[in-house]
Amino acid sequence: MKANEHADIEVTWEDQKNINAFSKLNVKLEDEQERYSELKLELEYLEDLAMELELADEDDPINFKIADVFIELPLEEAQEKIQTEKERLEEEVEKIKSNxxxxxxxxxxxxxxxxxKFKNAINLEKD
Incomplete structure (x- = not known):
């Protein structure tokens, strides 16, 4: 297609709305993909931590971080909190995956x- 043939394509209001919707959705998709990767990594860390706690001595208290503070918890309670957090993250990961x-x-x-409509007069692919 020659450059002057691109000028013959009329862009309607509906076309512009579709282009804008594509652009916004593309940005949102990238943000969600980043969030998905972060949550997957956090979930992996929790799974590793849960495996490490399997080897811990039941009598030793576990330092557990809540916000900016560490508190000592019994092993069983720490494991329960980690399991609860893992379940929450798994649900959130599945929700983001669906989105x-x-x-x-x-x-x-x-x-x-x-x-x-626009054939190769428009490029919608990521670089």
């Missing part, structure tokens, strides 16, 4: 519409 899938589906639908 990511929905956003990717929406982006694919918008790409189909926009490429259908």
């Amino acid at each position: 990511l899938n929905q956003m990717e589906e929406q982006l694919a639908a918008l790409k189909k519409v926009l490429y259908g």
Whole structure:
């Protein structure tokens, strides 16, 4: 397609709304992907910690951080708190994963519409 052929494509208000929606959704997707990675890493740390506590002596108190303060907890209570936090993180990871899938589906639908009209006159791919 020649450069002057791109000028012949009329951009309607609906097209502009779709382009804007694609852009906003793309930014939101990147933010959610970053959050997903952070939570997955945090979940891995908790799983490693839970395995380490399996080897701990039951009589030794465990230093447990709450906000900016460390408190001593019995081993069993520390394990319960870690398990509760792991479950919370797993739920949040699954929720974000579901949101990511929905956003990717929406982006694919918008790409189909926009490429259908603009063909190679528009670039919606990440660099």
